[in-house]
Amino acid sequence: MIADISIELARRADAAAIAALSRDAIEHGLPWRWTPTRVRRAIEHPETNVAVVRELGAVVAFGIMIYAGETAHLQLLAVRPSRRRCGVGSALLIWLEGVARAAGIARIGLEARVDNAAGRCFYSEHGYHERHIVAAMYGGRFDGVRMEKWLRPAAQ
Ligand SMILES: CC(C)(COP(=O)(O)OP(=O)(O)OC[C@H]1O[C@@H](n2cnc3c(N)ncnc32)[C@H](O)[C@@H]1OP(=O)(O)O)[C@@H](O)C(=O)NCCC(=O)NCCS
Incomplete structure (x- = not known):
């Protein structure tokens, strides 16, 4: 239940x-x-939001979003395996998107490993579209996919 998740x-x-x-x-x-x-350093950085979901005092999920002008970049987002498929990741992403919207952000970009089927499905479910595949993006070993979501039209 997303309503019960505290972020x-x-x-x-x-x-x-x-x-x-x-x-x-x-x-x-x-x-x-x-x-x-x-x-x-990210937690202390003024242009970065590090958000957590805490249960019984422990971090069960986190997301790191960095802001630059009209664009935000979702650096990382993860949910502890035992808490997946319960809406925790969705609640966290929606929370981060809400903060980005309030900050006037037009577009959110992110990357995921091409072999990360769960991550790609998750972001696709949240309206992110795949822009292109980048060979060997991760440490020269794993291909990556760049994804993005527009929150509003870019300023002219
Ligand atoms: C990707 C991740 C963040 C999803 O978190 P989650 O809390 O399990 O996601 P939710 O429960 O909110 O799922 C929302 C929707 O995303 C999609 N989805 C999530 N996990 C999926 C999976 N393993 N396979 C297919 N679709 C999936 C589904 O459409 C799901 O809705 P449903 O459960 O009603 O079918 C989580 O699997 C994770 O932490 N993975 C490891 C880290 C990672 O890959 N992060 C992203 C790249 S940085």
Whole structure:
């Protein structure tokens, strides 16, 4: 039930849990780039929102969105495996999109691994369309797909 999911901005103390979820759910097979230090910097960055879903005090999902002008980029979004297919990822994405809309963002871009069927289905379900495939986008090993969603027409 999306209504029962509580979403809030991450605190610096969440950095280790977020980084571990990124390593296990997103960066598997690649060098670990979203370390606790990098996540902490994102939490502190004024142009970045790091949002978490917390249950019984533990982070079960997180999303990192960075803003630049009229565009936002969803850097990472992951849900702990035991909490998937319950609407947690959707609630988090809708929350981040709401903040982006309020900030006047026109377009949200993101990337996913081509072999990430769940991620591609999830974003497609939320109105993101696939723009193009980039060979060896991830560490020279995995192909990526760039996706985007327009929240409103771009300013002329
Ligand atoms: C992708 C991910 C964030 C989805 O989170 P979630 O909480 O399970 O998603 P939801 O329950 O809100 O799913 C919403 C819809 O997305 C689609 N979807 C989600 N997971 C899917 C899967 N494994 N296969 C096919 N469709 C899927 C479905 O249409 C689903 O609706 P339904 O459950 O009514 O069929 C989650 O699987 C995850 O953390 N994956 C690992 C990290 C990752 O790949 N992140 C994205 C790239 S950075």
